């Protein structure tokens with residue numbers, strides 16, 4: 001049984017989520033504000049959190065930071081906001097994905113399933129850090145050996161290209177924000193040099209995508225970041 005914590009102050013949305021989730025055999029707890037959410041998360045240990053960013057008592061980003069202090073539970077953000085800044089802030093704080101309001105229930109459920117699936121232990125060990133090889137139909141990434149194999153041959157990557165690839169692959173299926181990529185690959189004082197990312201992503205695509213102009217694995221989320229899909 002998968003337990004979902006819904007954090008949302010709009011009763012109609014809570015009702016719709018509870019009905020739909022229970023119909024699909026999820027167990028659901030609901031919190032109308034951030035303080036209740038943090039208490040319920042500690043008491044109930046949900047498998048996934050659906051979190052509205054606009055809460056009456058605190059910003060949803062603070063709830064993310066509070067949760068990330070002690071848990072890696074997947075967090076799916078509901079955002080009614082139109083600027084991408086706040087979504088990026090939520091991702092930087094540790095959210096896993098977001099859905100923009102008004103959302104379709106099917107889309108939300110698909111994102112929820114994906115978030116839960118990514119959090120499942122791989123090979124009986126604890127989480128994604130233990131994945132050492134990632135295979136696509138076109139190439140294989142060996143994180144332990146720091147090698148990429150395409151059609152039986154090693155692909156030569158520069159250290160920067162490798163580092164970028166590694167961050168994306170370790171977050172397979174998840175949106176990684178521009179800022180997070182820049183800070184992890186180039187360093188903490190970076191964050192706005194998005195032209196670096198465009199250049200290096202183009203290089204990775206050229207080396208690894210079957211058709212670099214129509215990427216299947218290195219996906220751009222305009223204005224937000226990048227996502228690696230297997």
Ligand code: CA
Pocket residue numbers: 008009010052053054055
């Ligand atoms: Ca709200």
